[in-house]
Amino acid sequence: MVFSLNQVGADGFRLLNLNFSEAKLEDRFRTSYYKRSIGTSRLALFTTAILFAFFALFDKFAVSGYVSEFMVVRFYIVIPWLLLMVALSYLPNYQKYWEVLMFLSMQVTGSGMIYMLRRDPVSYYEGGLYTIIAGGYLFIKLRFIKASIGGWLLIGVYNFLIFFLADKGTFLVSDVIISNSLLVSLNIICMIGLYSSERLERLSFLRQEKLVEKQNEIEQININLENKVAERTKDLLHAKEKAEHSERLKSAFLANVSHEIRTPMNGILGFTELLKDPNVSGEDFQHFISIIEQSGHRLVDTVNDIVEISKIEAGSVDVSLSKFDIQDLVNELLNFFMLEADTKNLELTKSIQLSPENKLIYSDRNKLVSVFTNLIKNAIKFTDSGKIEVKCKVEDSSFVFSISDTGIGIAPGRIEAIFNRFEQGDISDRQARQGSGLGLAIAKSYVDMLDGEINVESCQEADNCGSTFTVELPIRKKL
Known part of the structure; x- marks a missing residue:
């Protein structure tokens, strides 16, 4: 090794003139x-x-x-x-x-x-x-x-x-x-x-x-630590707010579901007890049986909703595609709900703009029945007077199903929340009607599974303003 007075030493400066190399x-x-x-x-x-x-x-x-x-x-x-x-x-x-x-x-x-x-x-x-x-x-x-x-x-x-x-x-x-x-x-x-x-x-x-x-x-x-602490604090506050919000939703849901199960059960047990009276007239007997039947259907609907959302949460729901006539499906559902609408003096109308060529859709029939059923049931439930209109048409290679009502509407700040699981339009129960609050969450989950979109427009500014739910689904071709 050749020694040079100008070489850089271990301390970082040259041996001769002591200048730093940098x-x-x-x-x-x-x-x-x-x-x-x-x-x-x-x-x-x-x-x-x-x-x-x-x-x-x-x-x-x-x-x-x-x-x-x-x-x-x-x-x-x-x-x-x-x-x-x-x-x-x-x-x-x-x-x-x-x-x-x-x-x-x-x-x-x-x-x-x-x-x-x-x-x-x-x-x-x-x-x-x-x-x-x-x-x-x-x-x-x-x-x-x-x-x-x-x-x-x-x-x-x-x-x-x-x-x-x-x-x-x-x-x-x-x-x-x-x-x-x-x-x-x-x-x-x-x-x-x-x-x-x-x-x-x-x-x-x-x-x-x-x-x-x-x-x-x-x-x-220290600055990075302070930033991280501030960020973590912010995250913790956000998590705390979410937890508190979830707790409120949980409480509202439990109260809702408890009410939905207890009310029909009380009705079934109460009127069953009345049926034991041998002096009950034939007319009262039929009335009691009708109430027990309605309570049973309500209880079954609640249990079905809970089972259905549980399956969705667990990821155990499969999509089963088949070709079927969407017009026949809509007519079948409208006929089914006609009696319920008449009971509330609501006008249930339809506008089906489908040609013989585009009325066939390749999708999951059972899931669409659940989606449309939930939407029509909600429209009837939250509408006290006026009408409900169902429209079907094909637009840009998509099947468009919409249902409009003249009901109580949805507050602007709650429109996004109605699709959340276990949540109704008003978790404070100010205007909430009977129901588990799972119907729209199930509907949205199924629409997402079918590669579709669901949207809502609503207002509460005037009487009979109501809401309009729109579902867009792709018209699939069978492979």
């Missing part, structure tokens, strides 16, 4: 580093400018022959540059150019000191150069790679000016070699220190980023 992460680190460092950098620049001005007092003692020349370096180049950098650091876009300008500040300040050193390479100015190099690493907050380049560049400038431009006879080569040894050692020590410091800063930043990421994840999890 560009966005590196940008966030530099922004964070800048915000933490800008105050220290301004202070370092301003302090360096003051020290450059202060040590001008010693120039006439150390190098009296070069005071004016040194004043130009100090007060016309280095100090103005440093103060300009402090002023620029308050500009809004300063962050974009911060590292470059800090690097140039290190070079300008160090080069100014080296220029003065070339007059006397072993003077007290050498300590100033050490301070500037160390300050480039530690105080103006350059990052490792730029500080390292800046330090080595100043050492190169120092040697160039001393050996090639300095006044001959003003220094000893041995002294310069010693100075170089100190400069190189200082630079290496500063490099090691800054490398370790920046690496630790990057590790700390990385941990902080991961901590923020985890916090965001936790916040998102």
Whole structure:
């Protein structure tokens, strides 16, 4: 395996320049580093400018022959540059150019000191150069790679000016070699220190980023949990409402069915007891028998409805298709209910618009008998006066059966509910008539099994407004 200083380490940044491999992460680190460092950098620049001005007092003692020349370096180049950098650091876009300008500040300040050193390479100015190099690493907050380049560049400038431009006879080569040894050692020590410091800063930043990421994840999890709790609460409230509604329906159904079973049973038992009286007249005897018979039929109808809906619930009802004459079926049912309609003084009429070709239908006859029977019985039950009209026709390859009445109608809010199992048009029993409330539920289930549709239109706004039930069935062809 080839080792490269530019390869990415386990911590996610490169070994040489310490940059993060992910560009966005590196940008966030530099922004964070800048915000933490800008105050220290301004202070370092301003302090360096003051020290450059202060040590001008010693120039006439150390190098009296070069005071004016040194004043130009100090007060016309280095100090103005440093103060300009402090002023620029308050500009809004300063962050974009911060590292470059800090690097140039290190070079300008160090080069100014080296220029003065070339007059006397072993003077007290050498300590100033050490301070500037160390300050480039530690105080103006350059990052490792730029500080390292800046330090080595100043050492190169120092040697160039001393050996090639300095006044001959003003220094000893041995002294310069010693100075170089100190400069190189200082630079290496500063490099090691800054490398370790920046690496630790990057590790700390990385941990902080991961901590923020985890916090965001936790916040998102909390939000999701809150949403789920709210959703579950909503579902529970909905389920509670449904349960309460079902409980009301159950209570209404049980009351209804109990009434439907108890009433005819009481009638049967009561009039059977009366029949035991040997003094009952023949006329009363026949009347009692008629009431017992009616009560028996009512009881049988109720039990049949319960058995029928139970089979539907259990999924044990099969469709048995056969070809039959739908017109004959409708006439048969109307003849059967004619007597019941006459008893209530209701006019029962029909309008059959079927040709010999389309009066045959391929469907389940028994189920259609149950559907039409329930609809006609309901029309008679809920109509006190007026008429009931039955219509049959073929429309768009469908058989259409409709029954209209002039009865009490259905409240708009209860139209959908009438097809629910165990439910009548008014579960409060305000206008409910005798019956289990299963007839329309059975009718709809059978119509659905036969691939048909059942609809209702109704109103309660005016007398004799009534209801109209419509059943549409496909005219199947026998295979």
